[in-house]
Amino acid sequence: MTPQVFKDILYNGVWKQNTGLVQLLGMCPILAVSSSVVNGVSLGLATAVVMALSGAAIAPIRHLVPNEARIPVFILIIAVLVTVVQFSMNAYMYGLYVVLGIFIPLIVTNCIVLARIEAFAAKNPTLESALDGFAMGLGLTAVLAVLGGIREIIGHGTLLSGIDLVFGEAAKSWVITVVPNYHGFLLAILPPGAFITLGMLIAGKNWLNLRAEQKLKGSNATITPVDGGCAPAAH
Amino acid sequence: MRRTIAKASIVTALNLLFFTVIGTALLAITYQLTHEPIARSEEQEKLRLVTQIAPASLYDNDIIKDTADLAADKFLGNDDTTVAYIGRLKGEPSIAVLQVIAPDGYSGKIGLIISIHSDGKVGGVRVISHKETPGLGDYIEIARSKWITGFDGTSLESIKDSDWKVKKDGGQFDYMAGATITPRAVVKAVHKALQYFAQHRDEIFKPHPPANVQTGQSEGEKK
Secondary structure (H helix, E strand, O other): OOHHHHHHHHHHHHHHOOHHHHHOOOHHHHHHHOOOHHHHHHHHHHHHHHHHHHHHHHHHHOOOOOHHHHHHHHHHHHHHHHHHHHHHHHHHOHHHHHHHHHHOHHHHHOHHHHHHHHHHHOOOOHHHHHHHHHHHHHHHHHHHHHHHHHHHHHHHOEEOOOOHHHHOHHHHHHOEEOOOOOOOOHHHHOHHHHHHHHHHHHHHHHHHHHHHHHHHHOOOOOOOOOOOOOOOOOO | OHHHHHHHHHHHHHHHHHHHHHHHHHHHHHHHHHHHHHHHHHHHHHHHHHHHHOOHHHOOOOOOOOEEEEOOOOOOOOOOOEEEEEEEEOOEEEEEEEEEEEEEEOOEEEEEEEEEEOOOOEEEEEEEEOOOOOOOHHHHOOOOOOHHHHHOOOOOOOOOHHHOOEHHHOOOEOOEOOEOHHHHHHHHHHHHHHHHHHHHHHHHHOOOOOOOHHHHHHHHHHO
16 A cells, blocks of 8 residues: 555545545434534544444455345444444443443444445455545544534533543543533534534535635636435435 | 356355354354453442442442342332342341332433432432433433432421422422423332332342341341
């Protein structure tokens, strides 16, 4: 893998093809778990680990699997890896496991995972596939962090609440109270808040893209529509 | 032609089988490696919850292991048998931690644990699961407000039956405007749990095989 390929995969995963803002895959966890930074980042990282592992596991066996049995085998491998991650979190990060609950097993059905396996790992060498999975997961984590941060500040007036679930009781003091004596803004915490905030983030990214494009080409650029939809496992 | 189709199917099937076997083996290994830490962290979590409402100074037994099975009862609101944790000091029962369900929350069931001293006073109540509206009904969580500590020290004697209501309904208990259904359900559940305890006290505190049989039995029932 040349440094250029490395950079391309990383750039592609984190920014250009960002799962949360451009591909719009895996909306279910994005909307449900992004009510706080800690929840969002935790699920994002768990997804990144699963994506990297499944990329690394599937790329080397891609020539062994007959084309017709491809999807069930891929799903099987993803499901095994997710369960391994779930067991590990249950054993070593119990508090967080309880908070993320059903969304950990649901990583299996998260279409970004299978989509990247189909689009990338099934056609590329192991190292690149692992990196691609991880970069995609990282991009998702970044979106979840920003989304969770905005919703948490507007909804509860705090940042990093629940961090003690990850780092133990001692971390309780890390919680930042941004607005003291805040009464909370319910809308930001409920699912509509997630939709509205995500919409604004997408608009923001498109605006940045447009500006960059205009700088490059002069002033005749137009916004290219984002391709949404969730082919393999919509929910 | 038919040959090759048959052959392809068999190859595909064997391939699937192969990966299934490998996957299952991996899961079995992971399960073996993690099931003990999982059991341990689940126990710790229970102990953490239980010790919040049942101070460790009140018992010297292993409260998580000293349990009584309580059959489903409308006073507990549960549909299945639940486990009560019994604290004993020098073999004598001092406190019981019951799991109860308030079935009539704003959005479904509210799971509670409640500790009751042997004299019938509430040690504390904690919400362990609920789906109430975030920001509105969730002040029943200890992490959000102190409301739930309002039950500490109450008993059937200190508050008469007709006063086990939120203030809006003419009772004793505070509530927050905009979310009355949630505290109403919790107050009702705590009240019913106390009534259940009053009726079943001896049954709950009955010592069972692993506990201290010789001392527990007679003294436990005298009190």
